[in-house]
Amino acid sequence: MSSPKLSLVSGHSSADSSAEPHCIHMDGFSAYYGDNCIVSDVNLRLPPKGVTCLIGPSGAGKSTILRWLNRINEESERASFSGKIEVLGRDVLKGYPDVTELRRKVGMVFQQPCVFPCSIYDNMLMGLRSRKLSKGEARSIIEQSLKAASLWDEVSHRLAQPASALSLGQQQRLCLARALVLEPEVLLLDEPTASIDPVSSRAIEAFVIEQGREIPIIMVTHNIGQAKRISDHVIFLCDGQIVEQGTRAHMFSMRSAEKTRTYITEEFCDC
Numbered sequence: 018m019s020s021p022k023l024s025l026v027s028g029h030s031s032a033d034s035s036a037e038p039h040c041i042h043m044d045g046f047s048a049y050y051g052d053n054c055i056v057s058d059v060n061l062r063l064p065p066k067g068v069t070c071l072i073g074p075s076g077a078g079k080s081t082i083l084r085w086l087n088r089i090n091e092e093s094e095r096a097s098f099s100g101k102i103e104v105l106g107r108d109v110l111k112g113y114p115d116v117t118e119l120r121r122k123v124g125m126v127f128q129q130p131c132v133f134p135c136s137i138y139d140n141m142l143m144g145l146r147s148r149k150l151s152k153g154e155a156r157s158i159i160e161q162s163l164k165a166a167s168l169w170d171e172v173s174h175r176l177a178q179p180a181s182a183l184s185l186g187q188q189q190r191l192c193l194a195r196a197l198v199l200e201p202e203v204l205l206l207d208e209p210t211a212s213i214d215p216v217s218s219r220a221i222e223a224f225v226i227e228q229g230r231e232i233p234i235i236m237v238t239h240n241i242g243q244a245k246r247i248s249d250h251v252i253f254l255c256d257g258q259i260v261e262q263g264t265r266a267h268m269f270s271m272r273s274a275e276k277t278r279t280y281i282t283e284e285f286c287d288c
């Protein structure tokens with residue numbers, strides 16, 4: 018597994034001594050629903066490749082962070098944020114006057130698979146609509162993406178069937194494959210394996226490791242074993258604040274903070 022140099026900064030410092038470009042840069046980021054501060058003063062910089070696992074108890078604010086990175090939260094009237102978010106070197110708001118451009122670059126897959134009410138093939142084709150491709154080119158990209166998501170062998174003979182006829186695990190792999198045809202520059206995965214079978218789950222882990230060699234991926238997971246298997250970097254979030262972040266080797270070692278070790282071993286946190 019690749020281990021790109023990590024420049025994750027927690028706490029209050031926003032100093033950045035690294036010349037490495039950052040695909041995601043949050044500085045003093047706080048998120049609110051109405052008057053409630055849900056995430057407080059998060060600082061992080063993610064390098065251009067690698068898998069970052071975001072772990073922490075329920076309600077810690079993990080999804081809230083992801084939902085601001087591609088501005089899904091701005092659709093909620095009560096949601097707001099302060100501080101800085103940069104995605105691929107551009108301010109997440111001013112740098113993307115057309116939010117579609119942001120969402121094309123920053124793919125997102127959720128806990129519950131969300132397939133469109135059409136065939137497997139048409140689900141894949143939707144992502145390609147904006148690109149001017151011949152039928153043959155589109156088919157080739159679709160096949161490659163389905164293969165990358167370990168789904169091709171299971172669906173190649175029934176691409177015209179409704180996507181809703183697939184099992185939950187297959188639907189989730191379809192969502193990943195569909196995200197891939199857009200050629201995203203960042204992938205955000207919010208507990209993509211939480212509600213699916215172990216075989217699909219392992220296939221998704223393999224997908225994440227493979228894609229993480231090319232692009233940055235942030236994946237929320239409650240499965241500590243999974244974070245240990247797939248991450249290059251880990252961020253431990255509790256009660257809206259980053260407790261600790263670092264390389265996988267550090268976070269799963271005896272050198273990590275006591276709270277991190279307690280959470281990793283007992284999946285419990287008293288923050």
Ligand SMILES: Nc1ncnc2c1ncn2[C@@H]1O[C@H](COP(=O)(O)OP(=O)(O)OP(=O)(O)O)[C@@H](O)[C@H]1O
Pocket residue numbers: 050055073074075076077078079080081082093095
């Ligand atoms: N639309 C909303 N309006 C008001 N509060 C919200 C909204 N969405 C989330 N919250 C609250 O924000 C807090 C953080 O929620 P978030 O979904 O980010 O947590 P999480 O770490 O992803 O938890 P989980 O592991 O259970 O998915 C929770 O207390 C939640 O109730």
Ligand SMILES: [Mg+2]
Pocket residue numbers: 079080081207
């Ligand atoms: Mg969540």
